[in-house]
Amino acid sequence: xRLVIAxxxxxxxxxxxxxxxxxxxxxxxxxxxxxxxxxxLGLSLKNFALLLSDDLYVAAWLGSLRxxxxxxxxxxxxxxxxxYAIARADPRWRPILLMAVILPFWTSFLIRxxxxxxxxxxxGLVNQFLxxxxxxxxxxxxxxxxxxxxxxxxxxxxxxxxxPLYAALEKLDGGLLEAAADLGANPVVAFLTVxxxxxxxxxxxxxxxxxxxxxxxxxxxxxxxxxxTLMIGKVLWDEFFLNADWPLAAAVAVCxxxxxxGPIALFQRQQARSLERP
Amino acid sequence: xxxxxxxxxxxxxxxxxxxxLPIALVIVYSxxxxxxxxxWAGFSTKWxxxxxxxEAMLSAAWLSLRIAFVSATAAALIGLAAGYALAxxxxxxxxxxxxxxxxxxxxxxxxxxxIAMLLLFVGSDSLLGGPQRGFLTIVIAHTTFAIxxxxxxxxxxxxxxxRSLEEAAMDLGATPWTAFLTVxxxxxxxxxASGWLLAFTLSLDDLVLTQFVAGAQSQTLPMQVYxxxxxxxxxxxxxxxxxxxxxxxxxxxxxxxxxxxxx
Numbered sequence: 029x030r031l032v033i034a035x036x037x038x039x040x041x042x043x044x045x046x047x048x049x050x051x052x053x054x055x056x057x058x059x060x061x062x063x064x065x066x067x068x069l070g071l072s073l074k075n076f077a078l079l080l081s082d083d084l085y086v087a088a089w090l091g092s093l094r095x096x097x098x099x100x101x102x103x104x105x106x107x108x109x110x111x112y113a114i115a116r117a118d119p120r121w122r123p124i125l126l127m128a129v130i131l132p133f134w135t136s137f138l139i140r141x142x143x144x145x146x147x148x149x150x151x152g153l154v155n156q157f158l159x160x161x162x163x164x165x166x167x168x169x170x171x172x173x174x175x176x177x178x179x180x181x182x183x184x185x186x187x188x189x190x191x192p193l194y195a196a197l198e199k200l201d202g203g204l205l206e207a208a209a210d211l212g213a214n215p216v217v218a219f220l221t222v223x224x225x226x227x228x229x230x231x232x233x234x235x236x237x238x239x240x241x242x243x244x245x246x247x248x249x250x251x252x253x254x255x256x257t258l259m260i261g262k263v264l265w266d267e268f269f270l271n272a273d274w275p276l277a278a279a280v281a282v283c284x285x286x287x288x289x290g291p292i293a294l295f296q297r298q299q300a301r302s303l304e305r306p
Numbered sequence: 307x308x309x310x311x312x313x314x315x316x317x318x319x320x321x322x323x324x325x326x327l328p329i330a331l332v333i334v335y336s337x338x339x340x341x342x343x344x345x346w347a348g349f350s351t352k353w354x355x356x357x358x359x360x361e362a363m364l365s366a367a368w369l370s371l372r373i374a375f376v377s378a379t380a381a382a383l384i385g386l387a388a389g390y391a392l393a394x395x396x397x398x399x400x401x402x403x404x405x406x407x408x409x410x411x412x413x414x415x416x417x418x419x420x421i422a423m424l425l426l427f428v429g430s431d432s433l434l435g436g437p438q439r440g441f442l443t444i445v446i447a448h449t450t451f452a453i454x455x456x457x458x459x460x461x462x463x464x465x466x467x468x469r470s471l472e473e474a475a476m477d478l479g480a481t482p483w484t485a486f487l488t489v490x491x492x493x494x495x496x497x498x499a500s501g502w503l504l505a506f507t508l509s510l511d512d513l514v515l516t517q518f519v520a521g522a523q524s525q526t527l528p529m530q531v532y533x534x535x536x537x538x539x540x541x542x543x544x545x546x547x548x549x550x551x552x553x554x555x556x557x558x559x560x561x562x563x564x565x566x567x568x569x
Binding site: 031 | 313314315317318321322324325326328329331332335345384385387388390391394395398400404405406407408409410411413414415416417418419421422423425426428429432446447449450453457482507510511513514517518528531532535536538539543546547550551554555557558562
């Protein structure tokens, strides 16, 4: 048993925990463009000071949080009715309906984002439809806007929202709703006072599973957003790969982690609790 | 009642259309004669022939498959150990940290993990003289990322079985190791297999983590796809996407079949 614990412990300690110590150490250093690796170690907080004072970075932080929050809300509004409908469907159909939600997750993430590049282009099918329907006079180009980023996030992360919601709603005892109805609650009141509170763990888990990766998302803003898109994941990427400013990129990573520590801890606590009573 | 059924039907029809129409269109346009993916210009398989003649894409795919195979196998072994420890060892020093460490990679932003692992490899390169960035570093990164997914599946499966079978085997004189091999492992084999498949798929699909740790020589399939789609839509990528969807359907049906089968 000792070996069984030691093997994953050692692996994760070396390849997961230790690297974060290194990130912190590098974040306190400064860039040295001419040496390889391009870093001089040090003990200065200037990278963090820059991240908190420079307008560009502040805008990127706020932009990421805002886009992640609104996309999470949109995914919840779309995912909740879906999860509810699946949970209430004929038990014979449920595994198939559920499988159909999971399937896109098994196809390539990159490909699913790519699918929207063609759809949202200025003469893409979405615009052709909007023009044909007459709903919008001139839709302009959706690709390269925040609309496209929102759409991409909702599309890519919808399965993560539906699955925990379904798990919570499926456990719901139908008798409780009947009892509420017997006691005079109309369906809306019954939903608000019985279904919604009982599915809260699913709502929290689903929202966290969408929100956490969305804040640090790189691929979606890079492929669907415009060049002016300010999201922190893209800023980190550009600092690292284009500007080769490793210490600043490391500082962005540290801040991103600190920012998400609360949501991540919340998710872990919930996960641990749900595993203890399966 | 009828209104409610109609509501459920509308919701599901809309939801599944949203999930599947973009993928369906990608597949349809892989057979388009035009280079534009917005105009249908007749049926053609030329993008498919172009894809199968694309040496860079094929060698990237081969590299990705090898990386996915090795890292999924490593992740299945370590994840099995981690899941087993979490389910069967209620108390040991540092268990809380252990539990967090196992689950954390699931929710860690990939970009943060990418930069962290790259700094580790750069550090070990300057202190210990290795490993060279490439196949090995990508495998290590993917394994670290995928352990969590295997561990969670294994732990959930073990929670379904009580210990009495294992204890009975040991009462009858089996060593803990024999009991594990002859009783526990057959019970959780489907979970390990579906965890392996998940790890394989995740590795095959990973871009961000890979881009950080790959070094200059290695081009995996997602890296190749990414550098191609950055320049705009390309029907060859549509053909590749179609292949990926077919493989995914096969993998998921296999995995679903494995987890549903009871001993």
